Amino acid sequence: MTILGKTAAGLFWMSRYLERSETGARLVEVGQRMALTRSSSDDEWASVLNTAGVGEGFQAKYGEAVTRDLAIDWMLRDRDNPSSVLASIEAARTNARVVRTALTREVWEAVNESFMTLKAALARRVADRDLSEVLALIRARIAFVRGAMNGTMMRDDRYNFCRLGTFVERADNTARILDVKYYVLLPSASAVGSSLDTVQWETILRSVSAEGSYRHTMGQRVRPRLVAQFLIFDQRMPRSLMFCAEMLCENLDHLAADYGLRGPAHDIADALRQRLKCASVDSIFDEGLHDFLQDFQTRVAALGQQTEMDYRFSL
Amino acid sequence: MTQTQSQNGQSQSQSSGTFDEMWGRDESLRRPYEGVEGWLSGEDPARLRRKQREAEDLFRLTGITFNVYGREEAAERLIPFDIIPRIISGREWSRLSRGIEQRVRAINAFLHDIYHRQEIVRAGRLPAEMIARNEAFLPEMIGVEPPGGIYTHIVGIDLVRTDDDEFYVLEDNARTPSGVSYMLENRETMLHMFPELFMKQRVQPVSGYPSKLHRSLSACAPMVTDDPPVVGVLTPGSYNSAYYEHSFLADKMGVELVEGHDLRVVDGRVAMRTTRGYLPIDVLYRRIDDDWIDPLNFRRDSALGVPGIFDVYRSGRLTLANAPGTGIADDKAIYSYMPEIVEFYTGEKPILQNVPTWRCGEPEALKYVLDQLPELVVKEVHGSGGYGMLVGPAASRREIAAFREKLIARPENYIAQPTLALSTVPIFTNKGLAPRHVDLRPFVLVSPEGVSITPGGLTRVAMKKGSLVVNSSQGGGTKDTWVLDE
Known part of the structure; x- marks a missing residue:
């Protein structure tokens, strides 16, 4: 087999962004759990942002003080965060679209559908009562894509x-x-x-x-x-x-x-x-x-x- | 699809003279629709409504969208799909396909002629200035022999119907006709949703198109090596309005989808950058306009093209499909000469009719057109997509007056045609069936092995009541098109 260099790039980056969006969701879950299980301040959220490597961008926009709501929004969907879950899944989908011919129909549809689902779920700031559900949805969608890749490529x-x-x-x-x-x-x-x-x-x-x-x-x-x-x-x-x-x-x-x-x-x-x-x-x-x-x-x-x-x- | 054009315009009320392809002119069911009518009358409308929505979800999932320029939020839009098929009888189709084949053969002969000896001009059948002063004429193609001798490998002929036995060619698309992916996906969707329909009657299949396209393109490959030819699809990129179609066709043919920056000229051949280095390409199905394919030979500011690709082409070591310079054949001024062109090259009377066309560059025609402006459709010679045109019956006085100015300033830039009473086919609405105007674009493949026409084509349908505008860029939709196997 030989493929276009561009195609190799698209496949490589599609996969990186998928992985990144899952990591983002998992880190929010961790932060959320800490907030619920102990009487912590918002320190933990600063640490979550740093772990995800998005702390600096957050500071540039909102300053030093990290509040829970802003941190979650930043991690999941803030337009100014190029590594947010939403931005990552969108980047994965953009790459998938460019290498559409190198993907099976199942993988492309899984990526496309996941993007549409998550875009809708993250269209607005996620309310507290919906957070667990949205995080579970993100992980489920990524698992779905991974399954399609595993099963059909x-x-x-x-x-x-x-x-x-x-x-x-x-x-x-x-x-x-x-x-x-x-x-x-x-x-x-x-x-x-x-x-x-x-x-x-x-x-x-x-x-x-x-x-x-x-x-x-x-x-x-x-x-x-x-x-x-x-x-x-x-x-x-x-x-x-x-x-x-x-x-x-x-x-x-x-x-x-x-x-x-x-x-x-x-x-x-x-x-x-x-x-x-x-x-x-x-x-x-x-x-x-x-x-x-x-x-x-x-x-x-x-x-x-x-x-x-x-x-x-x-x- | 936004870059193509069909009958455009809008008449406010539907004239009683409209021919309906299901119910004729007198509310009597036409034979090709008997099967579908029987099925429809037994169906629960609620189920059909659900199916209609299901169809949209399917299209969204596959990503069969088109991009709309300049609108970020709606960057990718779905073209509305209607579940009622448009049906053509086997007999009707055989006449249409003979007419299409005749026309396409004439177009290829015409292109060869005007880039060589220009016999048609010498014979006095076409004025010399129609070519010499035509923007679509590409002087760089003079004397060039395209591999396999084919200019238009892929053609879309836009047809409209006005009566039981009356079809007109509205336009020949000899550059890069789009829409074939919709023809294929519409059928897949119908097969998926209503398998029972296809058990009752035999519909000629369309699914062989991609492999025929691959075969047809391969048959035109230059004979550089003995290896099987390497084919690629050249796209302007994922922001292009028809990107979905480009990737769809590459995928179905099992070939690479390349952009200009994936290619370069290596050792006198065009090669694509792969993970193992540069690999030569024999045939490029290019979906980029002539102007943009080569910044060294054409537009210098093109970032979409490949420097030097045209030199490789001219040396005969690459096939470009379609050949550069084919635009001269679908130019609207040339269109008006198509009856002469068909006759000149085939020696036969045209089987398919042209819409009567006035060339506004001719003083007498201009006088008539200015006189009758409110009744006519006026198009720019090089316009497309339904932009820059006047539809007399739908235009306001002010619009007509403004257009009159433009027409007088540059008459040779326009042609005029009567407003045709396009046929209707029912669409499924929340209130039941309702007639809407349609056109038809059959897809034609040309190679040294012959002409191949996929039975049916793309039916575009105006979704608004009374509207004659079927362009997707103007809100038109599509239907699955059946040719019955009789």
């Missing part, structure tokens, strides 16, 4: 580019979620056994839909070390850094076999995986979790850019 280069987009975005998201809260994971910083910390750790797990999987894998006790172990190294956990790195390598390997060519992107991906394989929770904590996560994010961004060059996404 050929496992050829088009699929590989979709997967690359998904895992570049996901790797970045998980690393960012960890990075924003890295201090609560450090042994030195933890007020051992305090309920505040337990909540923080649980929040992290919840941000990546992993609280259930964690318990099944690691047991009932939520410990910072174990949380880090799980989200960085667990190969079975579909949002862990290791899983994302494996998937990036796997899809690039498919492309290499298909095209008979290995580009610089492959070397970056291999190095990324190797970096994780050679590390342990202890070594990472020793060198500094924050530095490690920063380095990881830089490598992932470089991988994304190199992929765009290797496969001629644009001129």
Whole structure:
């Protein structure tokens, strides 16, 4: 198979935006849950905005003070936020439309219908009583698209580019979620056994839909070390850094076999995986979790850019 | 679809002289509609209303929309779809298709002639200035041999009906006729919603169009290599009004949908940028107008085209469908000469009639047109989409007066035609069936292997009572068009 560079770009970015909109919805859910389960101030919402990487834009528009209503609106639908859920799903749909010929009818219709549904659901500020329903709707629509991709797409280069987009975005998201809260994971910083910390750790797990999987894998006790172990190294956990790195390598390997060519992107991906394989929770904590996560994010961004060059996404 | 044109205009009241394709002129059911009438009378109107809504949801889901320029909120709009089919008998169709084939063959011969020896001018059948001074004539095409000898690979012939046995050609679309995706999707929708209808009677299928198009385009490929030809669809991009159709056709043919910036000239051939490097293309079904295809040879400010593509074309190493310069054949001034053109190149009388047309550039015609302005339809020679025209019977005195000024200032820029009594076909409304005016655009493919006409075509229907405007840009809708298999 050979596809247009533009098509590869469209598939890659469609998948990134789909992943991004789901992450956005999940972070709002986490913020909402924190607000409901503890008598917190609006601090938590500032943290949610930073985790999503949209804190600066928010400040530019609304200033320092973060209120719950504004934060939710910013995350979900504010026109000035290019990474809002609504903007992301619209960008996914715009990309899908450009690569319409590379998608199955099922995938295109799933994306198009999801866009129309979410556009309607997010046409106005979401009322409190509707928030859970809207968040569930977003996740359901993204799952629907993912199901259509999974069930109907050929496992050829088009699929590989979709997967690359998904895992570049996901790797970045998980690393960012960890990075924003890295201090609560450090042994030195933890007020051992305090309920505040337990909540923080649980929040992290919840941000990546992993609280259930964690318990099944690691047991009932939520410990910072174990949380880090799980989200960085667990190969079975579909949002862990290791899983994302494996998937990036796997899809690039498919492309290499298909095209008979290995580009610089492959070397970056291999190095990324190797970096994780050679590390342990202890070594990472020793060198500094924050530095490690920063380095990881830089490598992932470089991988994304190199992929765009290797496969001629644009001129 | 907004860039095409049909009979435009509006008469306030429906004249009693209107021919209805279901009920004739005297309320007696015409034979082709017997099956559908029987089905309709047994149906619960509430169910039909539900089905009508269901059809809209289906179109919205598929994304079969067209873009409206300059209106951000309504950026993608649905064209209204009506569930009552428009039906043509097998006998009617065979005459129409013979007439269409004759006309299309004549158009191709005409194009070859005017870009070569211009025999028709030498023979005194067409005034030289009709070509020399025509904006649609492309001097760069003089002496160029298109691969396969075909100029118009894809043609849409706009027909209107005024009586039981009376059809007129309103317009020949020889550049980039659009609407074929609606023909195909309308049928899919009907098959999906009303399978029972198709069990009762046999309707000639249309679904083979994309593979015929692919075959027809491949048959015109330049013989550069022995490999199967690589075909692509060239679109101006996803903001174009007909983008859905471009992606639809590329998808159905299984070929790439490319934009100008995906292409460049490599080693004397046009190639597309793929994930593995540049891959040569043999045939481009281009949905970009001549002016914009090549900034080196035509409009320099074009960002849609490919620098140097026309040089490759001229060297015979690329097929462009349709060929550049075909616009001269669907120019409205040339249209008025179509009866002569058909006769000159085929040696036969035209099977299909032209609408009587006055060329306002001729002093006597101008005098008549100015005299009769309130009764006539006046169109710009190079206009399209229902813009820049006058529909006498629907216009106010002030509009007519203003138009008269324009007409006098540049008479050669206009043609005039009588306002035709277009036939009607019922549409389904909340209050039951109601007659609305229609036209018909059959789609024709031309290759060295022959002429292929898909039975039926796109029926456009004015959704407003009494209106003669069927253009989608002016609120017109579409219907599934049946040719019965008899």
